[in-house]
Amino acid sequence: TGIIKEISDPKISKEEKQSIITRQEKLYGVVLGQIIDVNGKDLFSGKDYSGRDYFKASMAGKAYLGSPVLSKVTGQLTLVVSAPIWENGVQGSKIAGIVTFDLDKDxxxxxxxxxxxxxxxxxxxxxxxxxxxxxxxxxxxxxxxxxxxxxxxxxxxxxxxxxxxxxxxxxxxxxxxxxxxxxxxxxxxxxxxxxxxxxxxxxxxxxxxxxxxxxxxxxxxxxxxxxxxxxxxxxxxxxxxxxxxxxxxxxxxxxxxxxxxxxx
Structure with a gap:
């Protein structure tokens, strides 16, 4: 998902990016996809995730699969996966933010x-x-x-x-x-x-x-x-x-x- 160039394109509307994330959720059987900018703010909700380990890891260019954490959205124990969003979808280029998804708690x-x-x-x-x-x-x-x-x-x-x-x-x-x-x-x-x-x-x-x-x-x-x-x-x-x-x-x-x- 981090190499889908549209999600790093500032010309693409928030609604279009939400549509891309929704398609990815259905494709992979995951939920609560988020696009988080370089400052740690979620594009869709405005919540701040800059303190999360997955944000720090993916901003360093790494795909991340961390320990279950308490979701700020659902309040339940959740497993988060994340990856860098590469500028223009080119892996190894400038990081434009991160993308995250939640896996089912079970x-x-x-x-x-x-x-x-x-x-x-x-x-x-x-x-x-x-x-x-x-x-x-x-x-x-x-x-x-x-x-x-x-x-x-x-x-x-x-x-x-x-x-x-x-x-x-x-x-x-x-x-x-x-x-x-x-x-x-x-x-x-x-x-x-x-x-x-x-x-x-x-x-x-x-x-x-x-x-x-x-x-x-x-x-x-x-x-x-x-x-x-x-x-x-x-x-x-x-x-x-x-x-x-x-x-x-x-x-x-x-x-x-x-x-x-x-x-x-």
Whole structure:
């Protein structure tokens, strides 16, 4: 959208620009598109967004996918995506402002819920401070932070150690125990995000033995990267679902002892 030259053209009326944004909303399945000028003022509402992280990031020339924030318009927790508006639609030229869209507040939770590696797998997403921004249990979003909570609840220490590594941008796997069950927690940073990290936990009992764990973790991380590389718009929902289905089916075969089928 930031390279649609009409939205940077001062000769184009506000009504015409609103029409362009409305078309983009329908095309990508997003809502509340805004054009924000270089001073942080929304063209349509006049509201000031100059203090928002997404404004600062996109004014620096970056596409931005940040943590959920409280919308000034709806008052609800909202996920904002933004991109620079390039003068004359020429990428890398002068920045004439930014364009933003809101994703549905359940968008990330829906993706996390669909990361199913095995019957007892569990997935979550944290921001750059370790706060949960997506979880199969939606009540934990914006509330849970194992790094802080482990200071008083020592049972959370193994999970806090993983989340600390995520905040540091590391990837790997750790053994953890939950409800008396031995599990493996694979984790990786989310590229092109605002320091997000994703964790996918599987119960060792769902697989045949220790010899499969490294393979399991490799594919867990492959699933994570495949899914989250398409997270920026609902337009890609089918692209999310199809690789996910293939990877999940591959893991089920691993659990049954099939080491020959290729990862899809």
């Amino acid at each position: 968008f990330l939770n829906d993706i996390v819920k669909n990361i199913k590696i095995s019957e007892n797998s569990y997935s979550y997403l944290i921001d750059n401070e370790g706060t949960t921004i997506a979880d199969e249990d939606a009540s934990l979003v914006g509330v849970e932070n194992t790094i802080k909570q482990s200071e008083t609840d020592k049972s959370l220490l193994p999970f806090a150690e993983v989340d600390k590594k995520l905040v540091e941008g590391k990837k790997g796997c750790s053994d953890v125990e939950i409800n008396g069950e031995d599990c493996v927690l694979g984790y990786a940073p989310v590229e092109n995000s605002n320091g997000w990290g994703v964790g996918v936990m599987v119960n060792k009992g769902d697989f045949l033995g220790e010899m499969y764990i490294s393979i399991i973790i490799t594919i867990i991380l492959a699933v994570v990267f495949t899914i989250l590389s398409f997270i920026s718009a609902k337009k890609f929902s089918n692209k999310i679902g199809n690789p996910l289905k293939g990877c999940s089916e591959r893991l089920k075969k691993l659990a049954e002892g099939d080491l020959n089928s290729e990862t899809t």
